[in-house]
Amino acid sequence: MAENIVSITTKTTKNLKKEKKKKKKNNPQQCLQADQGNPRAVSRRSELFQTWKSMAKDVISNCKTLCKVHIYRIIKSIQTL
Secondary structure: OOOHEEEEEHHHHHHHHHHHHHHOOHHHHHHHHHHHHOOHHHHHHHHHHHHHHHHHHHHHHHHHHHHHHHHHHHHHHHHHH
16 A cells, blocks of 8 residues: 555656656747747737837826926925025
8 A cells, every 4th residue: 555655646646747858948048039920919919019119108207297297386485484
C-alpha cells in the first residue's frame, strides 16, 4: 500500500515538473516579434498606445488646471486676510 502511494506521488511530481517546463512566460519582445508578422495586431497595439497617450495628456492638462485653480484660491484667501 505504501509503495503505491509513493509511486503515485512520484508520478504526479514528475508530471508537474513536465508541465512547468512546458509553460513559458510571455516575453514582451517575443510578443512584438510575433506581432510583426501580423499587421492587425501591430495596428491594434499602436491604437492602444495612442489612446493611452491621449488619456495621459488629458490627465496632465486637467491636473494643471486644477493646480492653477487651487493656487488662485490660495492667493485670494491670503489677500482677504
